[in-house]
Amino acid sequence: MDIRDIARLAGYSVGTVSRVLNDHPGVSDRARERVLEVVREMGYEPNANARHLKMRGRASFAIMVKGMQNMLFNDIIEKAEGLFAAADEEARIHFVDEDADEVARAIHLDRIRHPKGFLFLGGDPNNFRAGFEQISVPCVLLTNTAEEWGLRGLSSFSTNDAEAAGCVIDYLWECGHRRIGIIGGDREVSEVSSHRLDGVVCAFERHGATFDAERCYEPCRFSMGDGYHAAMRLLERADDLTAVFAFGDVIALGVQRAISDRGFRVPADISLVGFDGVDVSQYSVPRLTTVRQDAGLLARKGVEALLAAVRDGGAEGVHESVPFRLLRRESVLSLRPAATAGAKGGERS
Amino acid sequence: MDIRDIARLAGYSVGTVSRVLNDHPGVSDRARERVLEVVREMGYEPNANARHLKMRGRASFAIMVKGMQNMLFNDIIEKAEGLFAAADEEARIHFVDEDADEVARAIHLDRIRHPKGFLFLGGDPNNFRAGFEQISVPCVLLTNTAEEWGLRGLSSFSTNDAEAAGCVIDYLWECGHRRIGIIGGDREVSEVSSHRLDGVVCAFERHGATFDAERCYEPCRFSMGDGYHAAMRLLERADDLTAVFAFGDVIALGVQRAISDRGFRVPADISLVGFDGVDVSQYSVPRLTTVRQDAGLLARKGVEALLAAVRDGGAEGVHESVPFRLLRRESVLSLRPAATAGAKGGERS
DNA sequence: CTGAAAGCGCTTACAG
DNA sequence: CTGAAAGCGCTTACAG
Numbered sequence: 002m003d004i005r006d007i008a009r010l011a012g013y014s015v016g017t018v019s020r021v022l023n024d025h026p027g028v029s030d031r032a033r034e035r036v037l038e039v040v041r042e043m044g045y046e047p048n049a050n051a052r053h054l055k056m057r058g059r060a061s062f063a064i065m066v067k068g069m070q071n072m073l074f075n076d077i078i079e080k081a082e083g084l085f086a087a088a089d090e091e092a093r094i095h096f097v098d099e100d101a102d103e104v105a106r107a108i109h110l111d112r113i114r115h116p117k118g119f120l121f122l123g124g125d126p127n128n129f130r131a132g133f134e135q136i137s138v139p140c141v142l143l144t145n146t147a148e149e150w151g152l153r154g155l156s157s158f159s160t161n162d163a164e165a166a167g168c169v170i171d172y173l174w175e176c177g178h179r180r181i182g183i184i185g186g187d188r189e190v191s192e193v194s195s196h197r198l199d200g201v202v203c204a205f206e207r208h209g210a211t212f213d214a215e216r217c218y219e220p221c222r223f224s225m226g227d228g229y230h231a232a233m234r235l236l237e238r239a240d241d242l243t244a245v246f247a248f249g250d251v252i253a254l255g256v257q258r259a260i261s262d263r264g265f266r267v268p269a270d271i272s273l274v275g276f277d278g279v280d281v282s283q284y285s286v287p288r289l290t291t292v293r294q295d296a297g298l299l300a301r302k303g304v305e306a307l308l309a310a311v312r313d314g315g316a317e318g319v320h321e322s323v324p325f326r327l328l329r330r331e332s333v334l335s336l337r338p339a340a341t342a343g344a345k346g347g348e349r350s
Numbered sequence: 351m352d353i354r355d356i357a358r359l360a361g362y363s364v365g366t367v368s369r370v371l372n373d374h375p376g377v378s379d380r381a382r383e384r385v386l387e388v389v390r391e392m393g394y395e396p397n398a399n400a401r402h403l404k405m406r407g408r409a410s411f412a413i414m415v416k417g418m419q420n421m422l423f424n425d426i427i428e429k430a431e432g433l434f435a436a437a438d439e440e441a442r443i444h445f446v447d448e449d450a451d452e453v454a455r456a457i458h459l460d461r462i463r464h465p466k467g468f469l470f471l472g473g474d475p476n477n478f479r480a481g482f483e484q485i486s487v488p489c490v491l492l493t494n495t496a497e498e499w500g501l502r503g504l505s506s507f508s509t510n511d512a513e514a515a516g517c518v519i520d521y522l523w524e525c526g527h528r529r530i531g532i533i534g535g536d537r538e539v540s541e542v543s544s545h546r547l548d549g550v551v552c553a554f555e556r557h558g559a560t561f562d563a564e565r566c567y568e569p570c571r572f573s574m575g576d577g578y579h580a581a582m583r584l585l586e587r588a589d590d591l592t593a594v595f596a597f598g599d600v601i602a603l604g605v606q607r608a609i610s611d612r613g614f615r616v617p618a619d620i621s622l623v624g625f626d627g628v629d630v631s632q633y634s635v636p637r638l639t640t641v642r643q644d645a646g647l648l649a650r651k652g653v654e655a656l657l658a659a660v661r662d663g664g665a666e667g668v669h670e671s672v673p674f675r676l677l678r679r680e681s682v683l684s685l686r687p688a689a690t691a692g693a694k695g696g697e698r699s
Numbered sequence: 700c701t702g703a704a705a706g707c708g709c710t711t712a713c714a715g
Numbered sequence: 716c717t718g719a720a721a722g723c724g725c726t727t728a729c730a731g
Contacts, residue, residue, distance in 0.1 A: 003708055014718045019710055029716055044484075046461035051708035054399040055723050069428050070629075079418050082445065094443050096431065112395035135393075225633045258633040280419075281630065284574045284607040352724055363702045368726055378700055400724035404707050701731085708723105715717085 002045055011039045022047060053115075061091030062307065063116040065107055067123035068099035070224055072251060072279040073294060074122045077143060080300035081120060088308055090117070099222065100190075104128040108135045118307045126150050126192050139310035143303045144294070145192055148320035156310070158302040161322040162193050165292045166200030167207075168327050169246050169274050172290075174208050177336030178244040178272060180217075184231045184256055185248025187220040194220070197248050197276070217242070221252065228255025236263055243336065244272035250282045250291055257285065257332075268334035278328055287331035298323045351394055360388040371396060402464075410440030411656065412465040414456055416472035417448040419573055421600060421628040422643060423471045426492060429649035430469060437657055439466070448571060449539070453477040457484045467656045475499050475541050488659035492652045493643070494541055497669035505659070507651040510671040511542050514641045515549030516556075517676050518595050518623050521639075523557050526685030527593040527621060529566075533580045533605055534597030536569040543569070546597050546625070566591070570601065577604025585612055592685065593621035599631045599640055606634065606681075617683035627677055636680035647672045 004022075008015040013032055020028050021036040039045075062085060066074050078094060085092035095110065097103045105128065107119050118139040126147070133140070133152050140155050147157040173181055183201055186194030198218065205212040212218075216239050221231035228247060232255065236242070245260070247253035253275030260271050267273045267287060275282055278293025302321065353371075357364040362381055369377050370385040388394075411434060415423050427443060434441035444459065446452045454477065456468050467488040475496075482489070482501050489504050496506040522530055532550055535543030547567065554561040561567075565588050570580035577596060581604065585591070594609070596602035602624030609620050616622045616636060624631055627642025651670065 004710095005708080015709080016711080016718060016720095017716085020717090023710080025711090027716060032716075044461070046458065048403070048464070048708050049462045050399045050403040050464070051723090052710075053723095054397070054403050054725085055708080055710045069424055075418055075424075079445075094445075096428070096443075109395065112393070113398045115397070115399075225629055229633065254630065254633050257635060258637075261635045280574055281603065284578065284603050286606060286610045286635065288607075353726095354724080364725080365702060365704095365727080366700085369701090372726080374727090376700060381700075397724050400707090401726075402707095403709085404724080404726045703730090705726100705728090707725085710721100710723085712721090714719090 002043055004045075004047065007036065007039050007043065007045055010043070011036045061093050061116055062118050062120060063107070063110055063114070064092055064094045064120045064122065065103050065124075066094060066096050067103055067121075067125075068223065069096050070099075070251065071123070072281065073144070073277045073296060076279065076296035077122055077300045077303075080297050081304050084300060084304040088304070090308070092120070102128045102132070104132040104136070107140075108132055111136050111138060117311050120303055120307055123193075125190065129155070139307055141303045141307045141310070143299050146196075146320055146322065147318075152318070154318050156306045156318045157320050158299055158306070159193075159322055160292070160294045160299075160325045162196035163200035163203065165276070165325045165327075166197035166246070166248075167204040169276075169292060170201050170204035170208075172327060172329065173244050173246070173272065173274065173333065174204070176244075176272070176333055178333075179210070180239070180242050180244070181212075182235050182239055182242040182245045183212075183214075183218045183248070184221060184228060184235060184245060184252055185218075186223060191223075194248050201246070223249045223251060225251050225255035225258070228252030229259045230255075232256040232259035233263070236260070242271060244274070244333065246274045246276075248276050250275040250277045250279045250289060253289055253291070254281065254285065257289075268332050272333040274333060278326075282328075283330070285332075290330045290333045291328050293326045293328050295323050295325065351392060353396065356385065356388050356392065356394055359392070360385045410442050410465055411467050411469060412456070412459055412463070413441055413443045413469045413471065414452050414473075415443060415445050416452055416470075416474075417572065418445050419448075419600065420472070421630065422493070422598075422626045422645060425628065425645035426471055426649045426652075429646050430653050433649060433653040437653070439657070441469070451477045451481070453481040453485070456489075457481055460485050460487060466660050469652055469656055470494075472542075474539065478504070488656055490652045490656045490659070492648050495545075495669055495671065496667075501667070503667050505655045505667045506669050507648055507655070508542075508671055509641070509643045509648075509674045511545035512549035512552065514625070514674045514676075515546035515595070515597075516553040518625075518641060519550055519553035519557075521676060521678065522593050522595070522621065522623065522682065523553070525593075525621070525682055527682075528559070529588070529591045529593070530561075531584050531588055531591040531594045532561075532563075532567045532597070533570060533577060533584060533594060533601055534567075535572060540572075543597050550595070572598045572600060574600050574604035574607070577601030578608045579604075581605040581608035582612070585609070591620060593623070593682065595623045595625075597625050599624040599626045599628045599638060602638055602640070603630065603634065606638075617681050621682040623682060627675075631677075632679070634681075639679045639682045640677050642675045642677050644672050644674065 004015050008018045018036050021033050097106050121142045124142050142157040144159050146159040147155050188195035202212045219231045219235040221227035247256050265271050275289045275291035278291050282289040282291045353364050357367045367385050370382050446455050470491040473491050473494050491506040495508040496504050537544035551561045568580045568584040570576035596605050614620050624638045624640035627640050631638040631640045
């Protein structure tokens with residue numbers, strides 16, 4: 002069943018059928034109706050390979066997702082897919098391993114599949130610096146800022162990680178916490194972690210204190226298992242902590258388990274804060290205090306920018322941060338009785 | 351940069367270049383080396399659209415995933431992707447909404463993309479009965495059994511849901527629980543839920559009791575939020591339950607939160623069992639007792655069957671169940687002091 | 700072993 | 716408004 006069959010059955014040429022199928026002008030109503038009738042009857046759908054071959058290949062968009070376990074990315078994917086669909090665009094999802102090279106994968110895809118553009122969910126600056134210029138189509142990066150990567154034509158939308166991390170420290174400080182441990186991605190590898198750590202360090206300085214990274218910072222990958230083991234190491238080394246800030250909700254879940262396994266309770270003995278604001282954070286017991294990244298807005302800005310860049314021909318590259326929110330829930334204990342009331346129910350604000 | 355450029359640069363015809371690229375016999379070593387040299391130098395990669403057009407379209411496999419929030423499916427996808435890659439096959443992931451028609455989507459893809467085969471993660475028998483025969487390529491279904499759907503050419507690999515659910519009830523029974531609530535998918539819509547419920551009912555009968563579905567069964571979708579609300583309804587209606595069995599770990603997480611919000615503790619006041627055995631279940635506090643489905647084996651069997659069906663030309667369709675394991679962890683309290691020891695640390699076995 | 704040529708299923712100037 | 720024809724970038728009989 003190909004376009005020639007339809008043409009024959011409809012009594013028109015393949016050119017006319019093609020024009021009908023593509024909603025091109027210059028077709029009589031009679032022809033249009035007749036062709037559509039046959040198409041419907043036969044359940045015909047054009048071969049996408051042939052179509053894209055002819056139309057110079059640029060078929061769909063590619064979403065490059067770093068890691069399969071990142072629940073925030075799942076939320077973003079879900080929204081982005083809907084947005085692409087609404088714009089009548091196909092989007093194909095490619096998961097790449099957390100420590101694989103997402104840019105190399107994209108270069109390869111660019112060559113063999115000719116996507117219209119790439120939406121990156123997470124990315125390693127080293128990979129981008131090494132290969133980005135080899136990508137021939139518009140690219141947008143989400144959750145990382147590429148502002149300082151010096152790459153022409155790459156846009157990025159992200160949460161201001163340093164500021165958000167600073168807010169967490171401010172909040173903990175306000176609750177009377179001074180001995181705070183940090184568990185997050187390796188700053189050599191994970192740039193968001195590096196920014197968040199900067200925010201922590203600055204916040205400490207703001208409060209006239211110094212963050213002792215040597216003792217109170219423990220790096221790990223973004224998974225529950227890694228969070229668990231990192232917390233075990235941290236709690237072993239620094240047994241006087243009153244609070245732990247994990248650079249991801251999934252990490253925080255592992256940390257919570259570790260705290261519990263060492264015989265402590267959250268938040269009675271140790272307070273805990275996460276990052277991302279994924280669904281599970283509000284169902285854990287206790288509900289996890291965390292920084293909510295706005296997955297919906299991130300997805301929308303990213304998809305719109307990508308669509309615009311494709312339409313207008315690769316733009317300059319913009320870098321924007323989207324608002325975040327500190328969700329004050331139940332996993333942080335105020336050490337200052339007077340402040341207790343203020344620390345509760347804050348999510349409503 | 352197309353195959354003609356390579357041919358010109360290498361000093362051979364496009365036919366020879368194509369043969370080299372496809373590892374066909376009948377090419378001199380000299381030609382092969384020369385062509386590969388140019389290919390490498392130019393970073394050339396053949397246009398997949400053209401290739402597939404010529405090769406009659408069948409390009410890659412399609413993985414149809416029902417719902418984006420199912421963590422078990424995530425595990426299976428991850429394994430399956432690796433397996434396809436190892437077999438040098440491409441696999442494209444399509445997420446379809448939990449209540450959208452995955453078979454209709456597949457029919458559409460079948461027509462426009464001509465995949466080699468479909469791997470379904472989850473599926474609604476109604477959709478399959480309505481449209482399955484319109485799919486022209488081999489299909490394998492995972493996590494549901496299609497044994498009784500009467501569909502020629504569809505294979506399925508799954509956990510024996512009824513048996514597994516029965517084991518859960520047996521275990522709770524053994525721990526002294528009699529007033530057990532069930533929270534799971536709507537049996538009209540979710541066949542796995544219906545099977546699990548059958549298992550529950552049978553197990554009650556085995557123990558000389560009757561399961562009162564009217565009072566003790568509350569349906570919901572497979573998400574934490576739905577689990578939470580369903581549990582609220584159930585606990586409201588049946589306030590004497592000593593245990594709740596949720597038909598999915600994500601549901602169980604919501605249930606745990608609901609139990610806690612009603613002022614009860616798990617397992618001291620109410621015991622809780624999940625289903626699936628996803629990562630998060632072992633990090634929750636308390637660690638969740640659950641049925642572990644073997645995502646790795648499911649993925650392996652599914653991919654192998656699909657590959658074989660494509661190779662040998664659509665086979666008959668086999669239906670196999672894969673072993674499961676009841677992971678006895680911390681969320682179930684034994685009501686019979688003597689049995690306490692046996693109920694703990696069971697995961698090790 | 701190699702090349703010239705047909706053809707995969709479409710789209711799109713170009714005529715009429 | 717419609718049709719005949721060229722061409723998208725490949726693969727693969729068919730000759731030689």
